[in-house]
Amino acid sequence: xxAPLPWRHAIVVGASSGLGAAVARQLAAGGCRVALVAxxxxxxxxxxxxxxxxxxxxxxxxxxxxxxxxxxxxxALFQRICHELGGLDLLVYAAGVMPRVGADEYDLAKDRSIVxxxxxxAMAWCNPAAERFARAGSGTLVxxxxxxxxxxxxxxxxxxxxKAALDTYLEAVRxxxxxxxxxxxxxxxxxxxxxxxxxxxxxxxxxxxxxxxxELLAGAARGRRVVYVPAKWRPIMFVIRHIPxxxxxxxxx
Amino acid sequence: xxxADRLERVWSWGGATSAMSWVYRxxxxxxxxxxxxxxxxxxxxxxxRGAGQSYGDAATNAxxxxxDTSRMNRILEWDPASGRIRVEPGVTIGQLWRYTxxxxxxxxxxxxxxxxxxxxxxxxxxxxxNNWKVGTIGEHVEAFELLLPSGEIVRCSREERSDLFHxxxxxxxxxxxxxxxxxxxxxxHSGLLEVEPIPIRSLGEMFDVVxxxxxxxxxxxxxxDTFGRGRGLGRGLVHHATYLRDGEDPMAAQTLRVxxxxxxxxxxxxxxKSLMWLAMRPFxxxxxxxxxxxxxxxxxxxxxxRRYRQSHVGFAFLLDYVPxxxxxxxxxxxxxxxTFLPAATARDVYREIxxxxxxxxxxxxLGVFKRHRMDPFLMTHAVDGYSLxxxxxxxxxxxRRLWEHAADLTRVVLDAGGRFYFAKDSTLTASQxxxxxxxxxxxxxxxxxRRLDPEGxxxxxxxxxxxxxxxxxxxxxxxxxxxx
Numbered sequence: 001x002x003a004p005l006p007w008r009h010a011i012v013v014g015a016s017s018g019l020g021a022a023v024a025r026q027l028a029a030g031g032c033r034v035a036l037v038a039x040x041x042x043x044x045x046x047x048x049x050x051x052x053x054x055x056x057x058x059x060x061x062x063x064x065x066x067x068x069x070x071x072x073x074x075x076a077l078f079q080r081i082c083h084e085l086g087g088l089d090l091l092v093y094a095a096g097v098m099p100r101v102g103a104d105e106y107d108l109a110k111d112r113s114i115v116x117x118x119x120x121x122a123m124a125w126c127n128p129a130a131e132r133f134a135r136a137g138s139g140t141l142v143x144x145x146x147x148x149x150x151x152x153x154x155x156x157x158x159x160x161x162x163k164a165a166l167d168t169y170l171e172a173v174r175x176x177x178x179x180x181x182x183x184x185x186x187x188x189x190x191x192x193x194x195x196x197x198x199x200x201x202x203x204x205x206x207x208x209x210x211x212x213x214x215e216l217l218a219g220a221a222r223g224r225r226v227v228y229v230p231a232k233w234r235p236i237m238f239v240i241r242h243i244p245x246x247x248x249x250x251x252x253x
Numbered sequence: 254x255x256x257a258d259r260l261e262r263v264w265s266w267g268g269a270t271s272a273m274s275w276v277y278r279x280x281x282x283x284x285x286x287x288x289x290x291x292x293x294x295x296x297x298x299x300x301x302r303g304a305g306q307s308y309g310d311a312a313t314n315a316x317x318x319x320x321d322t323s324r325m326n327r328i329l330e331w332d333p334a335s336g337r338i339r340v341e342p343g344v345t346i347g348q349l350w351r352y353t354x355x356x357x358x359x360x361x362x363x364x365x366x367x368x369x370x371x372x373x374x375x376x377x378x379x380x381x382x383n384n385w386k387v388g389t390i391g392e393h394v395e396a397f398e399l400l401l402p403s404g405e406i407v408r409c410s411r412e413e414r415s416d417l418f419h420x421x422x423x424x425x426x427x428x429x430x431x432x433x434x435x436x437x438x439x440x441x442h443s444g445l446l447e448v449e450p451i452p453i454r455s456l457g458e459m460f461d462v463v464x465x466x467x468x469x470x471x472x473x474x475x476x477x478d479t480f481g482r483g484r485g486l487g488r489g490l491v492h493h494a495t496y497l498r499d500g501e502d503p504m505a506a507q508t509l510r511v512x513x514x515x516x517x518x519x520x521x522x523x524x525x526k527s528l529m530w531l532a533m534r535p536f537x538x539x540x541x542x543x544x545x546x547x548x549x550x551x552x553x554x555x556x557x558x559r560r561y562r563q564s565h566v567g568f569a570f571l572l573d574y575v576p577x578x579x580x581x582x583x584x585x586x587x588x589x590x591x592t593f594l595p596a597a598t599a600r601d602v603y604r605e606i607x608x609x610x611x612x613x614x615x616x617x618x619l620g621v622f623k624r625h626r627m628d629p630f631l632m633t634h635a636v637d638g639y640s641l642x643x644x645x646x647x648x649x650x651x652x653r654r655l656w657e658h659a660a661d662l663t664r665v666v667l668d669a670g671g672r673f674y675f676a677k678d679s680t681l682t683a684s685q686x687x688x689x690x691x692x693x694x695x696x697x698x699x700x701x702x703r704r705l706d707p708e709g710x711x712x713x714x715x716x717x718x719x720x721x722x723x724x725x726x727x728x729x730x731x732x733x734x735x736x737x
Contacts, residue, residue, distance in 0.1 A: 075254060076254055079254060079255060082273075082316055083297070083316045085316075086315055087273065087316060088273075128257075131257055132257075132260065135257075135260050135261065136262050136273055137262055
């Protein structure tokens with residue numbers, strides 16, 4: 001990483017694997033104290049130990065097991081984490097699910113679980129962070145969305161809708177708090193080589209979680225509103241977003 | 254859960270650091286008890302804050318409670334015959350002199366700004382431009398009442414709980430919260446002081462003049478042109494002031510009026526001073542300050558030692574002359590690096606400090622020189638010697654270098670038997686201060702703190718930085734001080 005990271009205390013939600021874990025490692029390596037939040041306590045503790053060993057500072061990463069679908073636990077946990085970290089200037093919401101959905105499958109239970117994690121969980125964590133950052137007059141809020149949110153794609157209606165909802169929610173929060181000095185960053189990765197995409201074929205511009213984390217943190221540090229990862233997705237999605245719906249309907253993308 | 258609407262960003266006065274805290278501003282002792290109870294219930298610590306005039310982090314307490322006493326600001330008793338006054342801790346020096354001056358009484362010790370609170374002033378044991386003559390403010394406190402972390406309120410004076418009296422004054426808010434303070438004021442016979450400006454050509458002359466004026470003067474303060482180099486190193490201006498004796502001011506009843514003391518709101522009758530910091534902004538950089546300082550020095554040398562009379566307020570509260578002047582330093586704020594050195598080593602060390610600052614390319618923008626004496630308080634910063642206070646501009650670019658530079662100067666100062674002052678400090682660390690922390694009197698203070706505050710309820714960012722090391726927060730978490 002070229003420029004040093006501007007943050008000192010961070011929360012990464014969805015830190016146990018994939019992009020969240022890579023972001024947490026890089027933040028810690030950059031000198032940030034990181035609170036790791038995820039459902040799986042075992043993975044989380046292992047990651048905290050790993051980061052402790054890698055940085056030589058056992059208190060660099062603190063593990064907080066939590067299921068993002070339990071939104072009512074968040075306010076107290078958020079307050080506790082800020083206390084134990086000794087501050088907060090960055091929250092990264094990296095939790096997300098993308099269950100496989102068959103071409104003719106309409107399963108409300110599955111769809112609801114997607115919305116619970118990708119949208120409601122994001123709101124549960126971003127709300128208190130936005131409120132705190134607004135009071136602080138500074139802070140960076142990063143939501144990991146997806147290029148999938150740019151169009152309603154036939155493959156996974158609930159997933160694309162959840163990412164579109166997250167995009168709009170983050171844009172609205174940004175419009176609320178930007179004038180108070182708070183940065184809200186929407187990250188739109190294409191396919192990233194993580195457990196989420198494991199076993200999937202046809203993954204264009206696939207990047208490693210490490211490369212994606214580096215790129216998204218650099219974008220957030222520069223104060224970009226929307227960061228495509230990798231950046232090539234920006235022109236591609238610009239084109240795709242402008243394909244008329246009656247044409248898009250006939251395309252298998 | 255702590256209420257979100259109490260969460261605020263609390264700034265150090267210099268604006269170089271800040272902290273997020275849940276801020277409570279009670280007006281009664283009942284309110285203080287509620288904050289103690291809240292801290293216990295939530296597993297948080299309490300940082301005491303007066304008017305927030307400490308330059309560094311002495312009155313911030315990140316991610317915990319901040320107990321701001323500035324609204325406990327009633328004057329409780331006043332005896333214009335004896336000059337004895339009993340005040341709540343949030344009463345400011347400005348409030349105090351406005352209340353008493355028309356009866357012919359002035360605070361015996363004042364800071365360079367009148368916005369300081371008396372609770373904060375006692376906790377820091379502040380000094381003024383008359384320190385060598387009358388000591389610190391603590392020496393003019395007769396008694397106080399202190400709310401201990403246990404909830405008990407104790408009265409302390411030189412006779413009653415003398416140990417605690419001498420520890421809580423200068424105890425930087427670590428032992429308890431003042432709920433009232435009784436002070437003896439200074440009788441004055443005029444609203445004016447007799448002031449003589451003395452141009453100073455070098456650092457050596459600064460020492461010589463101050464030394465030779467110590468008997469005659471009531472106040473002595475040196476301004477140092479920090480950009481002076483070579484033979485002009487330490488050049489500047491000393492102000493020598495004396496009180497007027499009874500009868501020397503034919504207009505005493507008028508000059509003692511509050512209205513004739515107040516600082517004018519405009520410069521030369523036209524320019525509103527509230528906007529002056531903006532006009533100063535283009536000059537608050539190396540070439541700008543060099544130019545302004547050289548001009549000030551040049552003019553003072555031209556004018557020579559022409560004596561004049563000046564109001565107490567005009568002389569004492571130089572820092573209030575331009576409202577919000579610190580804003581001219583820009584977003585990074587400023588820190589003050591003030592050191593206290595014994596008379597024997599001060600000359601060499603101050604030369605060294607100025608030269609090292611020039612070499613490092615980190616020249617302070619303001620230098621203030623004063624004479625001091627010892628005082629009887631446990632955590633005193635006093636020496637029989639001198640202090641030099643240096644204001645450094647902080648920017649995102651120089652910040653790291655500036656802290657390294659301060660660490661470099663600190664080694665020189667400590668080797669020469671120097672001391673530091675918590676109301677000003679921003680840069681000291683526990684590892685730099687190992688010898689100081691091992692001193693018997695510091696250990697005695699910390700033992701007293703453990704006895705009066707066994708839960709470690711009273712904490713500030715400065716206390717954490719100096720007395721508990723950088724990882725105090727982690728230790729705090731491991732020790733279970735933080736609630737699950």
